Amino acid sequence: MLSKDLIKDIIGTVLKYGGDFAEVFIENKYENRIELADGFIQKANTNNISGIGIRGFLGNKAIYAYTNIFERDNLLSVAKRVGEALSETKVSNLKLDFDDKKIKNRHLIHFYPMEIDKTEKAKIMKTAYHAAKNFSNLIKQVLVWYWEYDQEILVANSEGTWAEDRRVKTRLMINTVAEHNGNMERGFYGPGAGMGFEFFNTIDVEEAAKRAARIAVRMVDAEPAPAGKMPVVISNEFGGVIFHEAVGHALEATSVAKGASVFAGKLGQKVAAECVSAVDDATIPNGWGSANVDDEGTPTRRNLLIDKGILVGYLIDKLGARRMNMESTGSARRQDYTFAPTSRMSNTFILPGKYYPEEIIAATEYGLYAKTMGGGSVMPGTGEFNFAVMEAYLIENGKITKPVKGATLIGKGYEIIQKIDMVGNDIARGQGVCGSISGAVPADVGQPTIRVSEILVGGRNK
Amino acid sequence: MNLKEFKDKLFALAKKNGFEAQVEFSEKMEFMVSYANDDIDQYKDASNSRVTIKILKDGKIGKSFSERFDDPEALFNEALSNWKITDTEDENFFYDGKGKYLEMKTYDGNFEKTPVKEKLDFVKKLYNSAKCDERIVTVPNAVFQNLKISKSISNTLGLDISSTMDGGFSYAISISKDDNTHSGFWFEIGKRFEDLSPEQIGKKACKEALSLLGAKPVKSGKYRVIIRNTAFEELLGLLKSMISAENVQKNISPLKGKINEKIGNTILNIKDLPYVEGSINNRPFDDEGVPTKETVIIENGVLKSYLYDLKTAKKDNVESTGNSLNGSIEPINLVIESGNYSFNELVNKLDNGIIIISIDGMHSGANPVSGNFSLGARGYKVENGEIVHAVEQITISGNFIDLLNKIESVGNDSKDFGGVITPSILISELDIAGE
Numbered sequence: 001m002l003s004k005d006l007i008k009d010i011i012g013t014v015l016k017y018g019g020d021f022a023e024v025f026i027e028n029k030y031e032n033r034i035e036l037a038d039g040f041i042q043k044a045n046t047n048n049i050s051g052i053g054i055r056g057f058l059g060n061k062a063i064y065a066y067t068n069i070f071e072r073d074n075l076l077s078v079a080k081r082v083g084e085a086l087s088e089t090k091v092s093n094l095k096l097d098f099d100d101k102k103i104k105n106r107h108l109i110h111f112y113p114m115e116i117d118k119t120e121k122a123k124i125m126k127t128a129y130h131a132a133k134n135f136s137n138l139i140k141q142v143l144v145w146y147w148e149y150d151q152e153i154l155v156a157n158s159e160g161t162w163a164e165d166r167r168v169k170t171r172l173m174i175n176t177v178a179e180h181n182g183n184m185e186r187g188f189y190g191p192g193a194g195m196g197f198e199f200f201n202t203i204d205v206e207e208a209a210k211r212a213a214r215i216a217v218r219m220v221d222a223e224p225a226p227a228g229k230m231p232v233v234i235s236n237e238f239g240g241v242i243f244h245e246a247v248g249h250a251l252e253a254t255s256v257a258k259g260a261s262v263f264a265g266k267l268g269q270k271v272a273a274e275c276v277s278a279v280d281d282a283t284i285p286n287g288w289g290s291a292n293v294d295d296e297g298t299p300t301r302r303n304l305l306i307d308k309g310i311l312v313g314y315l316i317d318k319l320g321a322r323r324m325n326m327e328s329t330g331s332a333r334r335q336d337y338t339f340a341p342t343s344r345m346s347n348t349f350i351l352p353g354k355y356y357p358e359e360i361i362a363a364t365e366y367g368l369y370a371k372t373m374g375g376g377s378v379m380p381g382t383g384e385f386n387f388a389v390m391e392a393y394l395i396e397n398g399k400i401t402k403p404v405k406g407a408t409l410i411g412k413g414y415e416i417i418q419k420i421d422m423v424g425n426d427i428a429r430g431q432g433v434c435g436s437i438s439g440a441v442p443a444d445v446g447q448p449t450i451r452v453s454e455i456l457v458g459g460r461n462k
Numbered sequence: 463m464n465l466k467e468f469k470d471k472l473f474a475l476a477k478k479n480g481f482e483a484q485v486e487f488s489e490k491m492e493f494m495v496s497y498a499n500d501d502i503d504q505y506k507d508a509s510n511s512r513v514t515i516k517i518l519k520d521g522k523i524g525k526s527f528s529e530r531f532d533d534p535e536a537l538f539n540e541a542l543s544n545w546k547i548t549d550t551e552d553e554n555f556f557y558d559g560k561g562k563y564l565e566m567k568t569y570d571g572n573f574e575k576t577p578v579k580e581k582l583d584f585v586k587k588l589y590n591s592a593k594c595d596e597r598i599v600t601v602p603n604a605v606f607q608n609l610k611i612s613k614s615i616s617n618t619l620g621l622d623i624s625s626t627m628d629g630g631f632s633y634a635i636s637i638s639k640d641d642n643t644h645s646g647f648w649f650e651i652g653k654r655f656e657d658l659s660p661e662q663i664g665k666k667a668c669k670e671a672l673s674l675l676g677a678k679p680v681k682s683g684k685y686r687v688i689i690r691n692t693a694f695e696e697l698l699g700l701l702k703s704m705i706s707a708e709n710v711q712k713n714i715s716p717l718k719g720k721i722n723e724k725i726g727n728t729i730l731n732i733k734d735l736p737y738v739e740g741s742i743n744n745r746p747f748d749d750e751g752v753p754t755k756e757t758v759i760i761e762n763g764v765l766k767s768y769l770y771d772l773k774t775a776k777k778d779n780v781e782s783t784g785n786s787l788n789g790s791i792e793p794i795n796l797v798i799e800s801g802n803y804s805f806n807e808l809v810n811k812l813d814n815g816i817i818i819i820s821i822d823g824m825h826s827g828a829n830p831v832s833g834n835f836s837l838g839a840r841g842y843k844v845e846n847g848e849i850v851h852a853v854e855q856i857t858i859s860g861n862f863i864d865l866l867n868k869i870e871s872v873g874n875d876s877k878d879f880g881g882v883i884t885p886s887i888l889i890s891e892l893d894i895a896g897e
Binding site: 384386 | 498503526530635679789825829832836856858
């Protein structure tokens with residue numbers, strides 16, 4: 001990392017040429033990605049990402065530049081370019097004393113993954129492979145991906161922020177393909193955490209692999225899902241992707257500050273059914289989406305977003321804070337230094353309600369049980385979301401009956417959260433990678449089992 | 463340490479340990495400016511570089527990349543530890559660079575020479591055009607971006623090549639409002655700054671958003687459908703995955719074992735081309751340094767070839783098609799041959815049905831292993847050859863290969879989406895879920 005003096009000079013140079021705020025983000029990230037197919041390790045890559053992002057603000061205007069040439073002359077010339085692009089100087093006689101009080105690390109790491117021999121990682125991948133492959137003779141292919149990274153960051157800015165953080169993440173992803181009578185279906189399960197190699201002491205690798213295999217096997221002979229509007233019961237854990245996409249993205253300052261979100265200007269208003277409360281919480285120890293500070297150096301916190309149906313908070317970064325005249329919620333994130341940070345979710349989930357999941361199923365005459373969700377996406381400007389259901393069953397007369405495949409759920413986020421009419425007590429979180437304008441970042445989604453009284457299910461027509 | 467020193471040290475280290483080695487050096491420059499709320503929203507002007515090394519012995523590769531150039535030994539050791547755990551039975555290769563490379567100009571330099579001020583004026587104009595009507599409530603994104611990527615690859619077998627490519631693109635999103643909000647999007651790619659017209663892109667985004675006013679779902683059922691180029695481009699993501707020889711060999715492509723079989727209507731012709739006039743994806747060699755070439759994928763509806771890299775080609779006893787890109791096998795310019803009908807003629811032929819203009823959820827709702835898809839969609843309802851109202855909150859579902867068989871007519875409105883060039887198509891039947 002760079003010396004304090006050089007960092008002061010970079011910040012000073014930006015402000016000398018223009019702007020009223022300057023920020024430096026330095027990153028060094030080691031990453032391992034290993035791929036297994038057909039029982040063999042096919043590819044193993046190690047990546048070292050290392051660079052510096054320099055950003056300046058003038059009012060609501062933001063300029064971003066990055067480089068990975070760390071020589072003083074280059075850094076100062078990049079800083080000058082940022083300042084010049086802002087052009088108007090608002091800060092004179094900057095006196096910069098960094099507030100470098102140590103931030104408490106909430107995410108203890110026992111075994112830094114980089115220090116663990118790669119053969120150990122290969123061993124775990126093969127355990128997963130065999131467990132999935134042996135689950136059923138319908139399983140024709142198993143792809144296992146291992147991903148870990150160790151990211152060290154430093155953020156310093158003209159307000160005196162000096163924050164360092166180290167984020168360690170480990171994840172195992174199991175993809176299965178089942179084939180029967182010419183039909184092919186996929187299954188996936190990808191647990192991860194903000195942990196080192198000790199993560200594998202907290203999960204049962206074989207069970208995780210079997211879970212991925214079960215989905216493919218159950219779905220391969222399933223009939224197409226019915227099409228049309230119906231009640232949908234969405235299971236816990238990764239089911240929370242529905243809140244993440246349908247509501248969470250539209251609460252990010254990125255779209256709220258521009259008025260390009262259906263939730264802009266709705267603070268204090270009832271936006272969801274009374275049984276719905278939701279939070280974004282980057283402070284969960286060793287959470288997949290957790291961090292001690294966000295990517296602007298602001299300490300992270302637990303942000304209540306919806307309280308018993310009332311909208312009480314947004315997810316805000318520094319630029320969004322300026323534009324919205326509110327304070328940052330510690331929600332600035334980015335994939336790496338090549339992206340300017342913006343407001344993003346961390347670990348986002350619906351809080352538990354009062355029903356046992358069995359009660360919710362029993363109370364549903366006819367509908368779809370979305371047991372395992374695939375991914376989804378949303379257009380924040382219109383709230384239109386869509387999700388693929390990876391594993392689904394029909395509910396008939398209050399009972400789960402047959403498996404059905406190919407169901408996609410679509411709707412508008414602000415409508416769907418008003419139609420949640422039962423919330424279970426079985427909260428759990430699942431891991432995903434969320435893609436948006438500041439790149440791909442690890443994010444947890446979560447919820448208890450919930451029921452939505454009506455969603456359009458896109459399946460096949462009889 | 464300069465690149466030559468780095469390379470020499472690494473090659474020496476590899477040789478000493480009994481390995482062949484390959485070094486790829488790449489440099490990326492990006493400029494981006496976006497406009498929103500009557501002001502600059504984001505502005506990025508940046509560059510970085512990275513070195514990727516691969517070491518080869520016993521048909522196995524170990525790989526590592528870094529954005530620091532100070533320590534070839536550390537990089538070699540990382541690659542070595544990756545080589546050690548790799549136990550695939552597939553044989554990997556390096557290319558010796560002795561093949562014939564196509565002559566092509568991939569770098570123009572026009573975007574770099576264009577002053578920043580003109581780019582700022584561009585997004586301002588784009589923003590204003592995208593706000594062409596009072597029913598447009600907001601323009602959250604009016605974006606211009608240009609990129610330049612330089613790459614050189616050399617190895618201990620004698621390969622030593624380099625190239626630089628550049629290009630730019632622009633898009634705008636307009637949001638219109640009635641009882642609901644509707645999003646309009648338009649995107650263009652260019653090789654030179656003057657290829658992109660901010661007025662046209664903005665106006666088209668605006669018109670798209672306005673065209674969706676009053677949109678409502680249609681009744682669930684089977685419909686005749688036009689998939690406009692803007693939506694078909696996305697669906698073709700499924701084909702890209704299916705024709706990768708890697709996926710075929712891994713048993714995760716429904717096109718396995720289908721070479722020389724008819725998989726689509728006879729009017730369907732698809733090629734991968736290394737050079738298309740005006741494309742920013744053109745390249746004389748792939749990421750393994752193999753010369754690129756024209757590959758016929760589907761001819762008169764018959765599957766003719768998959769796309770290959772060195773490893774998969776050897777396994778199938780064919781030559782690499784030069785499609786090793788971004789760590790997997792991808793087309794360079796996947797070109798769907800244009801047909802005879804203008805878009806309006808397609809609409810006339812449709813007579814009664816639905817036009818799909820955009821789809822959502824490709825990454826989750828489309829399954830490249832089975833070809834099945836179920837996706838959110840929007841567009842227009844057509845009655846007696848005329849658009850009668852806009853449609854949204856519907857899904858389309860089906861199987862991609864089945865859809866290739868149901869192509870009735872192909873349009874002549876080909877558009878370049880960067881890596882995919884496609885016209886609109888008319889499909890005889892597609893499942894739609896709505897009301």
